[in-house]
Every structure is written in C-alpha cells, then in structure tokens.
Amino acid sequence: MSMLMLEQTVGARPVRSSRQARYIAWTRIASLVGLGLIIAFALVGPLVLPDPAAQDLARYLQPPSVADPLGTDDYGRSVASRVAHATRVSLLLAAVCVATALILGCVAGVLSAWFGGWVDALLRSISEAFVAVPALLVVLLVSALAAPGSMVALYVGLALVQWVEFFRVVRARSALVLGSPAVEAAGLLQLGWPHVVRRHLWPALRPLLVTLSSLGMVTSILAMSTLGFVKVGLQPPRAELGLMITESFPFYDAAPWMPLAPVAVLFCLTVCLLGLRSNEEGR
C-alpha cells in the first residue's frame, strides 16, 4: 500500500460493525445533500442575485439586510452575489481539473500495469519527479508562466499535479487485478481486453476513483483559494473565495461579517467532499 494511498484512506477505516456501516452511510448521504445545496447555490445564485461587479459606493459596507442577505463590500457590491460567483468558479475549475487528471492518470496507470517493461519505467520516472515537488509549487511555477490571474494556468497546474495520484493508485491496484487468477482465466478463455477492463478492472477501480476524485476536488478548491489568498491566484475584480477573505482584512472591525461567507463555503465544501469518500481500504 503506497504511502499516499495510506494518506487518502487514513480517514476510512475498514467497516467493523453494522453500526459503523450505518454511520458511514449516513455521513455519505449528509455529505451528498450538503454538496447538492452548495452546487445549487453556485448554479442558481448567479442567475437570481445582482451583478457581482456592480459598484454602488453609496452602499459602502452595509450590514446584512433583506435586500442583501450578506451585506455589501467596500465598493458596495453584493457579497452574496460575489460568493455565489466565486463558488461557481471554484467548483467548475476544480471539476475540470479533476476530470482531466482522472482520465490522464487512469490511462497512464492501466497502460503501466498492463504493458510493464519500458512503458512502466518511463511513466514511473515521470511520476517520481512530480511526487517530489509539492503541488502548490507546481501551480505557482505554472502560474508564473501566464498572465497574472489566468484561469488556464491554474487549470494546467492543478491537473499536472493531480494526475500523479491517480496514476500511482490505479497502477498499483491494476497490477494486482491483472495478476489475479480471474484475469488469467479470462485470458485463457480469450475473452479479450474489453471484457477484462469492464468486468475486472472497472469494478476494482471505481470505489478508489470516487475517493480520489473527492479528495482531488478538495485539493483543487483549497489550492485555488490559497493562491487567491496570497494574491497570486485569480486577480480582482473577479470574485474568488480566497481573495474575498483577503479583501475583507482592512474592514475586519467595521464589517466582520464579510469574510464569514467565503470561509463557511470553503469549510462546508471540504467537509462534504471528505465525507463522500467510499470506505474502501486501498491495499
């Protein structure tokens, strides 16, 4: 069991009792509901709330009211609307990054396990180099490549960082499955590779991929907001969760409610996504 895998399944202990199994099932349902609510907010919010960029300096730092449930910021922009837009950006970008990483990592991992030899050696050496570099550093380097605040840079950086995890896990698990007597039998019966992928590989990999994807979403969302927070991620005037927290610093006394919404969204997203993990113990 690779160390990274250990880190991922660290939260998921093998199910011991029916009580624990029920508890985990409830956790997953609650996480799904919470995630659904946040996604609905991110999709519907921007449609019904006012324009997040519309400034109205007469409404400087207004406290929460009926018209603006989260008040207004230092330019008189609606905080609720900005949070909705920021959440949408985070979710979309993270989903695209994880999807890219998943496809790349899965294909590379299965190829590596299937063919072995020089293919395996090549892919492994590439992944080794990536593993030694922390994710944020790669994203920072890539974002230095592009214009400040470029979405593409964030996307490329995050996808580059994450394919490695998918690759390593998929490779390790595929090697086990492909070496199993069942697959050997399928080979002897000449059932062909589509059958092996569909009946042997996919069922073994699916729970792992769910876990890895939800963790990947957490990583992406937090990395984005972290970079925004230290001002090298997305740039103003775009609404971004980490950036919104930083922007509320100067008004910490006058408008303490301003950073609450982005912080709450980040926290809920993390908790819900972590709760989604399947309780599959990777070995």
Added chain:
Amino acid sequence: MTRLGGVIARRGAQALAVAIGVSALCFVITQRLPGDIAYRIAAGRYGYDMVDADAAASVRDELGLDRPLWQQLGEWVADLLRLDLGRSLVTSQPVLTEVSHYLAATLQLAVLSIVIAVIVGAGIGVVAARRPGGFADRFSSLWVAGVRAVPPFLLGLLLMIVLSAQLGLFPAVGHGDGGIVLPALTLGLSLSGLIARVTRDAVVEVRGSAYVEFALTKGLPERWVLVRHVLRNAAVSLVPYLGVQFVVLIEGVVVVESLFAWDGLGHSLVHAVFWRDIPVLQASALVLALLIVLVNTLVDLAVLGLDPRPRGRAVTA
C-alpha cells in the same frame, strides 16, 4: 549494502529529475513572460508610482533584456552549471546569499512545526490507542476530521485573530520576539491530525500482534514491551509517513509564511512569482524541491535502519 546503494541511486535520480524539471520550467517562464519584464522589475525596485519609461529602459540596459532570447538562455545554462544562480532582478543581491538566508528561516519554522505536530499528534494517537473505541479515541477522530477540514491559511487566520488580535499573546507578523510561535503552531496543528491517526492505527495494530502478546506472556514488564516492541514497530509505519508529511509541510510553509510575513523560502517564492523575479523563483523552487528529496532520502535510510528485513516494494513519497 546493495539496498543502501539502491536507495541512494534512486533518490539521486529523483533529485536530478526534479532539478532538470524546475530549471526547464523557469527557462520557459522567462521566454514567455507576460507584459514588459523591464517595467515589472522597475516597479519591484522603485515602487509602482515611481516607474516611467526611463527607469524601465535603464533596467533593460543593465540586465541585457533586449538581447536575443537564445543568448540569454545560453548564458543561463552556463551560469547554472557553474552553480552561479545569478542576482535577484529586484534587489540585485546575489541569489545564493538571499536564498540561504531564507532557507535558514524556513528550516527553523519547519523543525519547530514538526516538533509541535509530533508532540500533539503522537500524544493524541497513543492515548487514543489505549482503548480503541473509547472516549479518547472518539475525540481523536474528531480532532483528525476537524484539522483536516480547515485549510492552513484559515487556521492561521483564526489563531491570528484569537491569540494575537484579541488576547495579544504573540505578535502576528515578523521575526521579533515570539514571532515564530503563531506560524509554527499553525503548521504543527495542521499536520498533527494525520500523525495522530497513523500513530493510533500503528500502535493498535502492534499491540494486538502475536509477538507483543508473547513478550507479555513470558513476563517482560509492560514498560519494556512498549519500548522494545511496540515503539520500534510502530515507528516503522510512522517514519515513512513523516516523509509524506514533509511535502504537506512545505506546501503549508508557502502559505503560512506569506500570511505571517515570515521571511523564508515560501515567502520569497510567492514574491518572486508576483514580481517575476526569475532567478529567485528558480533558486527557491530548486531548494524546496531538493529539500524534499533530501528528507525522503533520510526517511528511507531511517526505515532501513529500523526494519532491515527485505521488502518487495519500497515506499515512495
């Protein structure tokens, strides 16, 4: 000793791959810098409101930014091979001295963070492992989940507001008296959750093993069992884990240093990206990446020392 050689060779190759990768990326960055780099550097030197065409032109002349690209790159490679990392484009100090200063600050912070993380994490883990499923165990699960769900920058912010702004216990920024406490606490607490979980699981597993039972049966005092059997075998699971944690730690360093204005590698990296100060960017990234490889090498060696049994596949991080 062949396994020792294997570890060294593998990590050496990894270090080389990382160095090549980071440097190559930095070449590409200089090639396609957005905007006029001369203006950006001038802004970094003289402040935003002092930049005009003359300042930018003088910067351009001084740094040879108007030469053809291949000349600049050729010079770059030659410098790198001579281990001459150049001068910062902003402060025009030699990068090597700057980065060594940052490295010292980062190491100071990292070591203190790990100490805090191990004390808190291993403490919670060992207490939780004494009665699996008991109250302490539940508390530890809550702690792990809680710490996992709060990103380091939010945790840092929280500590800053509570301990510094409200209670006035520690300074929120800088290297002054006690300035290291908040950043180290932030990182240490962030790491402690996973360490607690791994410690707990390792100790539970080892305590339930046949050899511990036998040691107790033959009448070895409990304290000796703990020291000679439980601790060493649990450390075999824990130590590789510290290597993985170190990568997480370095990530945290980037954020936490920026938040608390702690003048280390992470801080310099973020600023170098912001000002497009390529020599500093390259040096900081290189040093951070090589630091991780170095730590993982040490971890590999420690595992070899703790558990000399041959293994099928080495753990990598």
